[in-house]
Amino acid sequence: MQPTTTTVGVLALQGGFSEHVDLVRSAAAQLADSLPTTVTAVEVRTPDDLTRCDALIIPGGESATISLIARRTGLVEPLREFVNVLKKPTWGTCAGLILLSKEAKAAKQSDLALIGGLDVCVHRNHFGRQFDSFTAPLDLPFLPDSATKPFVGFFIRAPIVEEVLRPSTTSDKPSSTEGVTIVARLPDHLNGAKNKTITSEVVVSGAAGDIVAVRQGNVLGTSFHPELTPDARMHAWFLQEFVLKSRA
Numbered sequence: 001m002q003p004t005t006t007t008v009g010v011l012a013l014q015g016g017f018s019e020h021v022d023l024v025r026s027a028a029a030q031l032a033d034s035l036p037t038t039v040t041a042v043e044v045r046t047p048d049d050l051t052r053c054d055a056l057i058i059p060g061g062e063s064a065t066i067s068l069i070a071r072r073t074g075l076v077e078p079l080r081e082f083v084n085v086l087k088k089p090t091w092g093t094c095a096g097l098i099l100l101s102k103e104a105k106a107a108k109q110s111d112l113a114l115i116g117g118l119d120v121c122v123h124r125n126h127f128g129r130q131f132d133s134f135t136a137p138l139d140l141p142f143l144p145d146s147a148t149k150p151f152v153g154f155f156i157r158a159p160i161v162e163e164v165l166r167p168s169t170t171s172d173k174p175s176s177t178e179g180v181t182i183v184a185r186l187p188d189h190l191n192g193a194k195n196k197t198i199t200s201e202v203v204v205s206g207a208a209g210d211i212v213a214v215r216q217g218n219v220l221g222t223s224f225h226p227e228l229t230p231d232a233r234m235h236a237w238f239l240q241e242f243v244l245k246s247r248a
């Protein structure tokens with residue numbers, strides 16, 4: 001039997017946490033009729049807050065700043081335990097993906113308190129600076145209506161997954177003992193990229209096919225910001241595919 005309430009925490013140290021809280025609430029409202037439990041969304045700022053959570057979202061922002069505040073608030077070890085020992089469902093977006101990775105390039109290592117959970121190496125700020133932000137329609141076939149309504153990914157100082165350190169041996173049904181499954185890659189066409197410095201060598205050479213979403217067991221990482229659109233399909237998918245399955 002499922003518990004009556006499921007609490008999804010959003011790490012609220014810095015970055016786009018309130019947008020994630022809103023989207024968890026709207027996804028839960030959209031799914032309400034089919035959900036076996038009530039889903040609540042809460043902001044997480046202390047180890048105590050974290051102990052109340054059944055799942056967690058680590059938002060975009062600035063990974064070194066989030067690391068600094070997490071160190072000061074004593075959250076680094078509780079976060080590592082939440083993800084790697086308790087294996088609770090956790091989703092990192094952009095800076096959150098960086099923090100959930102095992103290795104990060106283009107970063108001063110001592111600045112980052114990596115949590116781990118995803119056996120990948122990310123390249124931080126792969127696409128350049130804030131000015132180089134862009135959107136791309138992403139092929140996420142597991143989302144409803146994806147054929148007619150592609151999910152729009154917002155990329156802001158975004159990382160990419162440069163290397164998968166432990167690939168999955170089977171492509172479907174990842175489990176906690178499995179390796180990394182690639183969930184999404186960048187398409188050929190990038191909206192808004194044409195007239196900006198994003199047409200620089202780095203982006204052009206690395207654009208199509210770059211890995212922008214991965215999953216491994218209880219962990220999901222996306223380099224884009226699903227919380228910056230009113231489209232709650234990614235949040236609904238996280239609730240159904242990660243959070244509620246772990247509670248069944």
Ligand SMILES: NC(=O)CC[C@H](N)C(=O)O
Pocket residue numbers: 059060061062063064093094095096098124125156157158159
């Ligand atoms: N929008 C973002 O989350 C950017 C992440 C940023 N590149 C970092 O290093 O943390």
